[in-house]
Amino acid sequence: MRAFTYERAASPRQAAQAAASTDHARFIAGGTNLLDLMKIEVETPTHLIDVNGLGLDTIEATEEGGLRIGALVRNTDLAADQRVRRDYAVLTRALVAGASGQLRNKATTGGNLLQRTRCPYFYDTNMPCNKRRPGAGCAALDGGASRQLAIIGASEHCIATHPSDMAVALRVLDARVETVDARGGGRSIPLADFHTLPGDTPHIETVLEKGEFITAVTLPRPPGGKHFYHKVRDRASYAFALVSVAAVVQPDGSGRVALGGVAPKPWRDEQAEAALPRGAGAVMAKLLDGARPTPENRFKVTLAERTLAAVLAEAKE
């Protein structure tokens, strides 16, 4: 870990200003991912802006009938919120499928969206990684271990996945990300547009601009229907998804589906969802159209379809 300076932000705007005016600054909230990466020098910020004291830790009803979730709401608190459990159960299910109790107690809503990939080559600083060092190459694509990695949305420069479970649920819920910037302005970004695909710039992972600070995640009115989060992994707990399916299924068989574990961002296609009444195969034919798996992770194509089939079967019960 390299030496860094540290400050506690006094307000969201001041946090944004500090980040905008300092090179190599990072916000720190729960620190459950950032600190690990700093220890192995995958992340080497020279300045940390602690945003834990800013409030932003409440969940409030919006005028539109949805919820505004403060960026500092801990994963545990978000999962346990009665309104979330009742109206947005897919979110609670995704949250409790992730990490461990200790990590969820610390990890925040905003931080969860910004966590980095768990690609083993991203973590091993001896290995070439375009995400860590643009232009260095990608060990995972170049004959490396790729079983966990992306099958779609990736590029010839990077096949890392986004590891979040929470974000997959937020994606089916049509969540938006609210930010503030150094000038005091801000925006509301659909989660669909929040994470970027790697292309030839895999080191850029979101549309956030320098200094832009997440203040909240908003949910629109509850979608109704039955909620599912089926996360498949080799062990029963405490592992990242091989494939996960977040779904909201309505009584008429229509609904929404997003996948985790297959792409650099939560993977959803509203047009593919139109095929839901025709079954998992029809949805996946569209949703995973253009998938380019490696020999090691080709199974994810089958697995995604079968996991959705399990969800749809359960929805009919």
Place this chain on the structure above:
Amino acid sequence: MRFDQPADPNVADQGKVLGRPRTRIDGPLKTTGTAPYAYERHDVAPGQLVGYPVVSAIAKGRITAMDTRAAKKAPGVVAVVTTLDMERLPKAKMNVVYLFGGREIQHYHQAIAVVVAETFEQARAAAALVRTDYDEDRGASYDLAEQRQAHLDDEVEPASRVGDFERAFADAPVKLDATYSTPGQCHAQMEPHASIAEWKDGTLTLWTANQMVEWSRQALGKAFDLPPEKVRLDSPYIGGGFGVKLFLRADAILAAVAARETGRPVKVALPRPMIANNATHRGLTIQRIRIGTDRDGRITAIGHDNTTNTPPGGGGEEATIPTEHFYAGAHRLLVHRPLEMHLPESNAMRAPGDTAGQMALEIAMDEMAERLDMDPVAFRVLNDTQVDPGKPERRFSERHFVECLRRGADEFGWSHRNRRPGDRRDGVWLIGHGMAGAYRGAPAQASGARVALRPDGSVRVDTDMTDIGTGSYTIIAQTAAEMLGVSVDAVEVGLGDSDSPVSAGSGGQWGAASATAGVYAACVALRERIAERLGADAATLELVDGQVRHGGETRPLAGLAGDRDLVAEDKIEFGDFRDKDYVLATFGAHFVEVGVHAYTGEIRVRRQLAVCDAGRILNPITARSQVIGGMTMGVGAALMEELKVDTRRGFFATHDLASYEVPVHADVPEQTVIFLEGEDPYSTPLKAKGVGELGICGVSAAVANAVYNATGVRVRDYPITLDKFLDQLPLPA
């Protein structure tokens, strides 16, 4: 004391303390965080510095240059010692790769420098500033399957040949010829390798975490050209080893070179992401097994041909070991092919040879039973042997494998198992049942101890034996308590100090049986000292409830020693009758129920049951803990654990605990362990054998067989993950 013939009835048979359930005497220290583990021994030497390892970024080649200037200038840094500062340090025979010194890189994450600073954070930050240039050798192959193909026609002297295997196999009316593979596995012990080293008055002291104190004292002396008496090791608490702490490793060497350089004590731990590639692993195997039987299912031919990886000079994972003695059969052929590869060092991991071997053999037995249309339990019962199948004049001292099978089948409800693969459902879960036999040898090693009766009537035992989480402290205290007629609470046990008598150490499943036998020998000697003191005959002496009785007279042990300790020291040495005339081994049977998700292929173990035959069980609580630990590790090996080889760059890519998955609590189901009542007088005076390695043997195959029973898809390549069978699993209608 020499153990030259089977044990007669003796004082240790009383069963007042030994054989009784006793919670760990060191438990409170561990649960309160006060047991002094190596890295936290701040009190043993003042002025400790912290060393942080720098490791190789390539798998094979030479270092051409190292630049330490930036690191040396970093805050808090006291010294940087690199591998270029010295010739290769001599290594002990048991180490395969060199640990430090010189330019040559033998494997990824080989230690190449240690950065020493006032604090851990300073050392770690500065370590990242060391720049190394390499001349990389890119010609090596790291793909075992590819290497195996290239070497298939190599002439190899069989490890064992009995009768005419080829002919018997060709003639067998029912036969199996199948190939299985097991991946590299990581010990994934909780406590990383850690050492504090200090040089003082020409003596090197190492506070460390090591299973074999004397081996490592010798190895450390060899590395630094010191006579053994100038080297002291202290390793009282060890947070798991499973074989990865059997030998001296880089933490010890780096701490010692750093302490020599700085003139101050230095502590070094191996960071978790370095352990998989820097230290040892269970080697990969590809195993071809051939079994031929007559029409009734009697094995006539059994062949086991194993290929495994090792750096030059090592033996790899000797997976043929169980096939030598486990089942009957007149014609046998074992071939072991360690192929020289430049992956990290393959070496001992819990039940080396037997674990990987039975992962394959016990699937093969299941497949063979299926071909014969036999119950796999009955097939194993039919092929039990009471003698060494290769040397029938040697018989098993005690072998109750059939009883393990029958008792296990009974307790598990085997008769209610799913009989046709893929036939049973519970909601979306396919239910499967599987079983396997378990076999592990019961070696013993010379082991010494010193026992003192103290003025207050309490007892102190000292031996360099180690407790790697196994319960050594407790069974040693129980042994002394039984032998000297005191309560366990009156016994203090000191372990892991090389100043104490040399013990068997913890390895090869010999630790518990050997070390307690050594304590027995020392206690017999102490009883003689007590008898001398009283002018009595040791044979008629009764030591009960803290009192000594002889000739109708009773007096307390307290005060007997006057104001000084009454001390006796001895060691047990094992005669060769154990191996020459008998085969000593431990046996078990594992029964498993799994659920496999009919859509996704997710596998969850639902229940496990083990029956073990391991002589006298010294403490049913600690023994059970050993076995359930083995059963859990076996589930990991079956379903998830894999050191994934990056075959292009020659290293294990899954080198942290996020990517190398071991079972979590949610993976561990109801576990039942049954110990058969029994004694093995051929083993030790206490008639005990080990269980710590038996516990893992056969487990993974029982899980694999249950998965097959659930799905109807046979996977012969561990770990059994869903990607290996999903496309063959029919979707529910």
